[in-house]
Amino acid sequence: MQPINRMKIEFESKSVNESFARIVAAAFASQLDPTIEELADLKTAVSEAVTNAIIHGYEQQEGLIFMECILYEDSITVKITDHGVGIEDIEKARIPAFTSKPELERSGMGFSIMESFMDSLFIASEKGAGTKITMTKKFSKR
Amino acid sequence: MLEITLKRQNRVLTVYLKGELDHHAVSKVKETIDLQLVKMPLSQLILDMSAVSFMDSSGIGLIVGRYNKMKCLGGSMKIKNPGLNILKVLKMSGLSKLMEIS
Ligand SMILES: Nc1ncnc2c1ncn2[C@@H]1O[C@H](COP(=O)(O)OP(=O)(O)O)[C@@H](O)[C@H]1O
Numbered sequence: 001m002q003p004i005n006r007m008k009i010e011f012e013s014k015s016v017n018e019s020f021a022r023i024v025a026a027a028f029a030s031q032l033d034p035t036i037e038e039l040a041d042l043k044t045a046v047s048e049a050v051t052n053a054i055i056h057g058y059e060q061q062e063g064l065i066f067m068e069c070i071l072y073e074d075s076i077t078v079k080i081t082d083h084g085v086g087i088e089d090i091e092k093a094r095i096p097a098f099t100s101k102p103e104l105e106r107s108g109m110g111f112s113i114m115e116s117f118m119d120s121l122f123i124a125s126e127k128g129a130g131t132k133i134t135m136t137k138k139f140s141k142r
Numbered sequence: 143m144l145e146i147t148l149k150r151q152n153r154v155l156t157v158y159l160k161g162e163l164d165h166h167a168v169s170k171v172k173e174t175i176d177l178q179l180v181k182m183p184l185s186q187l188i189l190d191m192s193a194v195s196f197m198d199s200s201g202i203g204l205i206v207g208r209y210n211k212m213k214c215l216g217g218s219m220k221i222k223n224p225g226l227n228i229l230k231v232l233k234m235s236g237l238s239k240l241m242e243i244s
C-alpha cells in the first residue's frame with residue numbers, strides 16, 4: 001500500500017504536550033474523514049503512548065518525543081518514539097493492569113487501550129536506548 | 143484546562159469535572175479531592191463526568207486511587223454521566239465492578 005500523506009513532529013517531554021500531540025494526530029487523520037468514534041479512539045491511543053514516553057521513558061525529566069503519522073487510503077499509522085530508559089520486558093509490560101509505577105497511581109491499562117482502540121500495536125524497545133510504538137487504525141469506508 | 147467544581151451536601155461530595163482528563167490534568171484533581179477528604183469526613187464521593195470530553199488511562203488511575211481512599215475511610219464512590227467515549231475507557235478498566243456508573 002502506498003502512503004498518500006506523511007508528517008513528522010518533535011516536541012519536548014512535557015505533560016502539556018499530551019493534548020497537543022493527540023490533537024495534531026487527529027487533525028492530520030481528519031483528511032480521511034473518519035467517524036467521531038474512530039477519531040476519539042485514535043486520540044486516546046496517541047495520548048497513552050505520549051504519556052508513557054513522558055512518565056516512563058523520560059521519567060518526567062527532559063527529553064524529546066518524536067511523532068510520525070502516515071496516511072494511507074483508509075488507515076493511519078502513528079509512530080511515537082522516545083530515547084528514554086526503554087522497556088526491559090515487553091511481554092510483561094503488555095499485561096493488562098501491569099505498571100512499574102503504582103506509586104504514581106498508574107492503572108497499567110495504557111497498552112491494553114492502545115491494543116483495543118487501534119487495529120495493530122507494535123512495541124520496539126531497548127533498555128537504555130528508548131522505545132518506539134507503531135500503531136495503525138483503519139477507518140471505515142463511508 | 144480542566145475545571146473542577148465542588149459541591150458538598152452533608153457527607154456527600156460531588157466533583158464536577160469539565161474538560162480533558164489526561165495525565166497533565168489529574169494531579170490537580172487528585173490534590174483537590176484529597177484535600178477535601180482530610181478536611182471533613184465523607185460517606186460518598188460522586189464524580190460527575192458529564193462535561194469531560196476526553197479521558198485516557200490516567201483518569202482510571204485517578205478514579206481507582208480515590209476509590210481506594212474512600213473505601214479506607216468506610217465510604218463509597220460513584221461515577222455519573224460519562225459520555226460514550228469516556229464510558230468506553232471506563233469499561234476497559236473493569237471499574238463498573240467496583241462502583242456504580244450511571
Ligand atoms: N515509553 C516507555 N518507556 C519505558 N517504559 C515504558 C514505556 N511505555 C510503557 N512502559 C512500561 O510499560 C508499563 C505498562 O505501560 P501502560 O500499560 O501504559 O501502563 P502505565 O502507564 O499505567 O504504567 C509501564 O508501567 C512501564 O513500565
Ligand SMILES: [Mg+2]
Nearest residue numbers: 048052110111
Ligand atoms: Mg501508560
